[in-house]
Amino acid sequence: MVTAPSIPSPTVRDTHRSTLAPLVVPDRLLLGPGPSNAHPQVIAAMNHQPLGHLDPDYLAMMDEVQELLRYTWQTDHELTYAIAGTGSAAMEATLANAIEPGDRVLVAVKGYFGHRLVNMAQRYGAEVVTIQKPWGEAFTLEEITAALKTHQPAVMAIVHAETSTGVRQPLEGVGAACREQGCLLVVDTVTSLGGVPIFLDDWQVDLAYSCSQKGLSCAPGISPFTMGPRAVEKLERRAKPVANWYLDAALLRQYWGSARVYHHTAPINLTYALREALRLLAEEGLEARWQRHQSTAEYLWAGLAELGLSCHVPQEFRLPTLTTVRVPDGVDAKAVGRQLLTEHNIEVGGGLGELAGRVWRIGLMGHNSDPQHVDTLLQALKTVLD
Ligand SMILES: Cc1ncc(COP(=O)(O)O)c(C=O)c1O
Structure with a gap:
């Protein structure tokens, strides 16, 4: 009679086990291409x-x-x-x-x-x-x-x-x-x-x-x-x-x-x-909401111009929800983004594809389309660029 080989029963491995502390999520202002802060x-x-x-x-x-x-x-x-x-x-x-x-x-x-x-x-x-x-x-x-x-x-x-x-x-x-x-x-x-x-x-x-x-x-x-x-x-x-x-x-x-x-x-x-x-x-109503996005974006564009920064898209075709800002010569776009995040808790996006390293992407969307957030961002951007 052939006896079946004994198969050892598996034991629980602790290799990937960790004793994490309960989740803590940092409080960020999300002014990039999305996600935006939820209401x-x-x-x-x-x-x-x-x-x-x-x-x-x-x-x-x-x-x-x-x-x-x-x-x-x-x-x-x-x-x-x-x-x-x-x-x-x-x-x-x-x-x-x-x-x-x-x-x-x-x-x-x-x-x-x-x-x-x-x-x-x-x-x-x-x-x-x-x-x-x-x-x-x-x-x-x-x-x-x-x-x-x-x-x-x-x-x-x-x-x-x-x-x-x-x-x-x-x-x-x-x-x-x-x-x-x-x-x-x-x-x-x-x-x-x-x-x-x-x-x-x-x-x-x-x-x-x-x-x-x-x-x-x-x-x-x-x-x-x-x-x-x-x-x-x-x-x-x-x-x-x-x-x-x-x-x-x-x-x-x-x-x-x-x-x-x-x-x-x-x-x-x-x-x-x-x-x-x-x-x-x-x-809020659609028209009021669209108007809020437009006026907040125009406020941002004016503030960027005061900082000497220019937008990549002509105003006629510029989105109120997402602004691409040209990175000035000699400025490291990624380093600025990192500093905004780590020192000011603000996220902005970098350029994608053809525009990588050439623009920042600033999103003012939904609840975040608020002139107070524009002030916060412009202040932080000025500090970082200075
Ligand atoms: C224009 C456009 N289409 C599609 C997508 C894909 O959406 P998701 O990242 O939510 O999958 C994005 C994401 O940013 C987008 O901006």
């Missing part, structure tokens, strides 16, 4: 026990979030909800649902996030064509219309607020031009929602996405997504299902819509947070 009432809203993801009170909250998102985006799109994930997940959701393998997709690239759109669209089997602009410039409607005519894409994607450059892309007329060519329009509103005027329906945008941690002053991890009737029609005509199960709008709509079919365990506490963030936005 204190948003943090308070998160501080509740989770409900079940099919609890009637939670389902009612989901409806409220949808309605508030429609207001924030100025859209009647029925399919408007929040994706469990950061802005990149919502970005991926728009592309996954809009693109069928082999579709030609036109991406207007004028910064880092345009390149991300290209990369993602390629992964969904698109034949991607691009138009490009130097980092710091916006496309004209004529340039976009000409590219649509030349390439005849099935989908066009463009970033409204390019966080890497601080450029606001005018969108008036782009949706109409896309409709003329029979193509869907995808717009990235990650750094514009809640801080920069957006009229999704008037601009005839078919799909859009955003994030929670910038203009909405919420914690990161839950991201607005919307899809209009033309995009839904394309989704319903697909020969093959959406390649990404988690982000498939045909499945998600069954959870967010009246069927209430389980899809995934929703990020319950982040939904509380987003509801509160959107409620605060509605309480």
